[in-house]
Amino acid sequence: MINMNLDKIDTTILEILKNDARTSFREIARKLKVSPDTIINRFERLKKQEIIIDSTVVIDPKKIGYSFIARFGIKVKPAYSTQVLEKVISIPSVIVASKIVGNFDLISISVIKNFNHLYKLRDTILDMPYVEKIEIGMWIETMKLYPQYFLI
């Protein structure tokens, strides 16, 4: 079920910007045969509705000295997950983090240089107040089937 409040213009804007967030509004307007102002208004609305959460550049970690990706599952003292999430998301080398329901309370996906870096990162998170436990998965041979929906 696709969100019914979005029309063809909105979905086209999302589709184009997902592939290249720097596409000019003029170019999108030309494709849709509407004015650039319409595109600007729609873009602002999509941001205000938090359908577009963020925009960013995706970097190839291997090209700048990182060797693998690690997934951290973090157990947190009940009711403190927001507080810990805010701290986790500010650590450089964490790419994406979220609250999660299941075996953990938080998940964070990070780029890792080497084992020493991995342990340091784990200790940094373990040292945070209210963090109870961390489980680690080191990713190898990762297949990114639809990277446009997940930022790694």
Next chain:
Amino acid sequence: MSVIKLDTIDEKIIRMLQVDARTSFKKIADQCNRSADIIKNRYNKMKKNGIIRRSTIVIDPKKMGLGNLVMMGIRIDQHYSDSILNTIKKIPGILVVTRSIGQYDLEAIFLLENIEKIGTAKEIIADLPEVRNVDVNIFVDKPLLCPKNFEFE
């Protein structure tokens, strides 16, 4: 793969675009005391040599009515074949699948519309003969991005 060294201008470009991918080259140029053309060339060079894979927007899949992100952690028997990966790769909604060392042997991230679809995906995996256990974790709230994804050397 050889590591490409970035200078302070490259780093500044990446940092500003990580926070807002639509930041104008002019604005970045002003911060670096360089011309917008130099910034544009640097950006294109980093795209060409693959440091910057792409620029993109992050969409909240729930608000789009696409459902929830789900992470499944899979434990398997010692001997397993690539056929498991091939089966998982074909489950509708799959975004990422990876071998993993540590807590699980395989991890997969899905975008699934509703709880029934989550159940179906889990059952397909759990039914595979080599699979011992599947843990399901559902992302709640929107996923957040770190404004400084990378530490530079």
